[in-house]
Amino acid sequence: MRKGTLRQILLITDGCSNHGEDPIAMAALAKEQGITVNVIGVLDQDTMDENGLREIEGIAMAGGGISQVVYAKQLSQTVQMVTRKAMTQTLQGVVNRELKQILGSNVSMEDLPPEKRGEVMEIVDELGETVELEVLILVDTSGSMKTKLPTVKEALFDLSLSLNARMGDNLFSVFVFPGKHEDVEKVLDWTPKLEALSSVFPKLTSGGLTPTGPALRRAVSHFQKTRSLRSLIVRDESYFEESSM
Amino acid sequence: MSVMNPILKNHLCKLPVGTVIVGKWHNHAYKIVKPLGSGANGAVYLAESMKGLVAIKLSDNGTSITSEVNVLKRFSKVQGAALGPSLLDMDDWFDPYTNRAIPFYVMEYIKGEEFFSFIKKRGKEWIVILVLQLLSALDQLHEEGWVFGDLKPENLLVAGMPPTVRLLDVGGTTLQGRAIKEFTEFYDRGYWGLGSRKADPAYDLFAVAMIMIHACYPLKFERKENTRQQLFTMIRADATLRKYQNVLMKAIDGAYKRAIDMKRDLVAAIHHDDLPSKPFVAPKQSSSRKQHHKKSKKRSGVLETAFIVVTLLCVYALYLYGQIL
Numbered sequence: 117m118r119k120g121t122l123r124q125i126l127l128i129t130d131g132c133s134n135h136g137e138d139p140i141a142m143a144a145l146a147k148e149q150g151i152t153v154n155v156i157g158v159l160d161q162d163t164m165d166e167n168g169l170r171e172i173e174g175i176a177m178a179g180g181g182i183s184q185v186v187y188a189k190q191l192s193q194t195v196q197m198v199t200r201k202a203m204t205q206t207l208q209g210v211v212n213r214e215l216k217q218i219l220g221s222n223v224s225m226e227d228l229p230p231e232k233r234g235e236v237m238e239i240v241d242e243l244g245e246t247v248e249l250e251v252l253i254l255v256d257t258s259g260s261m262k263t264k265l266p267t268v269k270e271a272l273f274d275l276s277l278s279l280n281a282r283m284g285d286n287l288f289s290v291f292v293f294p295g296k297h298e299d300v301e302k303v304l305d306w307t308p309k310l311e312a313l314s315s316v317f318p319k320l321t322s323g324g325l326t327p328t329g330p331a332l333r334r335a336v337s338h339f340q341k342t343r344s345l346r347s348l349i350v351r352d353e354s355y356f357e358e359s360s361m
Numbered sequence: 362m363s364v365m366n367p368i369l370k371n372h373l374c375k376l377p378v379g380t381v382i383v384g385k386w387h388n389h390a391y392k393i394v395k396p397l398g399s400g401a402n403g404a405v406y407l408a409e410s411m412k413g414l415v416a417i418k419l420s421d422n423g424t425s426i427t428s429e430v431n432v433l434k435r436f437s438k439v440q441g442a443a444l445g446p447s448l449l450d451m452d453d454w455f456d457p458y459t460n461r462a463i464p465f466y467v468m469e470y471i472k473g474e475e476f477f478s479f480i481k482k483r484g485k486e487w488i489v490i491l492v493l494q495l496l497s498a499l500d501q502l503h504e505e506g507w508v509f510g511d512l513k514p515e516n517l518l519v520a521g522m523p524p525t526v527r528l529l530d531v532g533g534t535t536l537q538g539r540a541i542k543e544f545t546e547f548y549d550r551g552y553w554g555l556g557s558r559k560a561d562p563a564y565d566l567f568a569v570a571m572i573m574i575h576a577c578y579p580l581k582f583e584r585k586e587n588t589r590q591q592l593f594t595m596i597r598a599d600a601t602l603r604k605y606q607n608v609l610m611k612a613i614d615g616a617y618k619r620a621i622d623m624k625r626d627l628v629a630a631i632h633h634d635d636l637p638s639k640p641f642v643a644p645k646q647s648s649s650r651k652q653h654h655k656k657s658k659k660r661s662g663v664l665e666t667a668f669i670v671v672t673l674l675c676v677y678a679l680y681l682y683g684q685i686l
């Protein structure tokens with residue numbers, strides 16, 4: 117099986133967007149470009165309002181990813197779990213596609229007899245361990261998120277601990293929205309070391325607007341940069357495109 | 362652990378007693394007797410079948426069912442091992458409530474008691490006995506190139522006569538050298554900032570140490586600033602744990618390459634007090650104290666020299682002063 121790159125956007129937010137384009141449309145845009153969008157909703161104490169919940173689910177669905185709503189305390193465990201599960205899901209899609217090509221019909225792993233699934237799963241596992249991964253983390257820093265930001269930072273360190281235990285390479289980038297001067301602001305450019313975040317995170321300021329849609333759009337375009345960067349280094353590179361699944 | 366669809370999960374956790382689950386590929390039937398437990402990955406039930414009582418695990422997450430079955434298959438090839446329950450069947454059940462095919466697998470039913478409740482009933486002296494058994498099982502698993510991963514008391518059952526520890530839930534079992542598939546924060550060395558999440562035998566041994574600590578401190582505690590010191594202090598403060606403090610700290614520091622080495626040291630620590638009255642000296646502490654002594658001696662030596670030099674200088678200065686006058 118050829119080697120490729122998995123691209124994910126991880127959106128961490130606590131509620132509804134109220135500024136700019138529809139975030140669900142922007143998530144669909146990401147999916148069309150082979151980028152999976154996962155969303156984690158962070159709760160304080162009580163439950164999230166209906167609209168916020170619906171938006172979170174909608175973004176993940178349109179972005180071909182996973183959504184999960186959790187209390188701040190469970191954030192670390194959830195962030196790494198969602199990321200890993202979304203990876204497996206995408207890779208399974210890739211493998212299913214290959215299966216269809218080999219077997220010529222509309223076969224996916226679930227249609228195989230249980231005895232055969234094991235081997236397919238081993239391929240998926242192997243890919244999940246070795247594939248290159250690019251994760252762009254998009255953190256909502258609007259007013260209500262302020263108290264949760266230290267936990268978010270902790271969760272991101274925990275994520276890098278999990279992903280860096282893999283054999284495959286990782287690239288991380290972090291954006292926050294709203295930014296100081298614009299809707300969205302880059303706080304960490306593509307780097308294999310998410311730990312570099314510690315120096316940039318504390319100077320965040322929280323504002324009132326929640327421009328989730330514009331933030332997603334910016335995130336998608338930021339992936340173009342790695343594409344051109346990587347194509348300079350490796351000429352013959354393939355990507356796992358979510359859209360063709 | 363992994364994320365499940367909440368609605369489906371709820372439903373799968375509440376299948377009524379008497380529900381008959383029939384696999385669509387192999388046509389075996391299983392009648393649900395009672396729930397055994399449920400976690401992030403699915404629900405486990407006790408069920409009646411042609412082969413007698415079995416445990417059946419259902420999940421809407423086919424991926425996790427398939428990987429767990431993969432591991433159980435591998436383990437069944439390891440001879441005479443207490444590694445996980447033996448695998449009996451794997452199939453899909455067409456669930457009439459949700460109109461979906463639910464993947465499941467069937468395994469040996471292990472009639473036992475949870476690790477901590479067993480210890481509560483039978484006494485603390487069992488902790489180290491069960492841990493010795495656990496270390497033997499882990500060593501076998503490690504020799505086969507695996508790491509258990511999600512090692513925690515909830516995944517340990519004590520069964521049979523004599524009481525023997527059995528491993529359950531192979532969802533975290535990972536090939537050595539890869540990233541740990543599933544873990545629980547409290548038992549994860551990464552969470553404690555004391556190591557990576559790359560699967561190696563020492564990863565499991567850290568969890569073993571945490572299980573022993575937790576067995577003596579039943580209330581869950583959270584990590585503090587200096588985690589290593591925090592754990593060390595807790596070990597020192599508990600009469601049962603103190604006896605094994607060197608072994609536990611070595612496991613926490615990831616100093617054991619093999620489970621069998623930790624087992625050997627534990628056995629030695631158990632019998633330590635039985636040996637003819639040799640005064641007990643904790644090696645680490647005594648050596649550091651000795652160093653301390655040496656250091657202070659050295660320091661007083663330096664002071665002495667300085668004092669002499671200063672005195673001589675004063676005398677010389679007085680002499681010069683006298684000369685000038």
Ligand SMILES: Nc1ncnc2c1ncn2[C@@H]1O[C@H](COP(=O)(O)OP(=O)(O)OP(=O)(O)O)[C@@H](O)[C@H]1O
Nearest residue numbers: 397398399400401402403405416446469470471530
């Ligand atoms: N073979 C078995 N025999 C007896 N009891 C079992 C068996 N398998 C599982 N159980 C019981 O069911 C509980 C849940 O099983 P398991 O740990 O496999 O689920 P899970 O969804 O993977 O949970 P988690 O990932 O949160 O640990 C176990 O803690 C145990 O009490």
Ligand SMILES: [Mg+2]
Nearest residue numbers: 400515516530
């Ligand atoms: Mg379990």
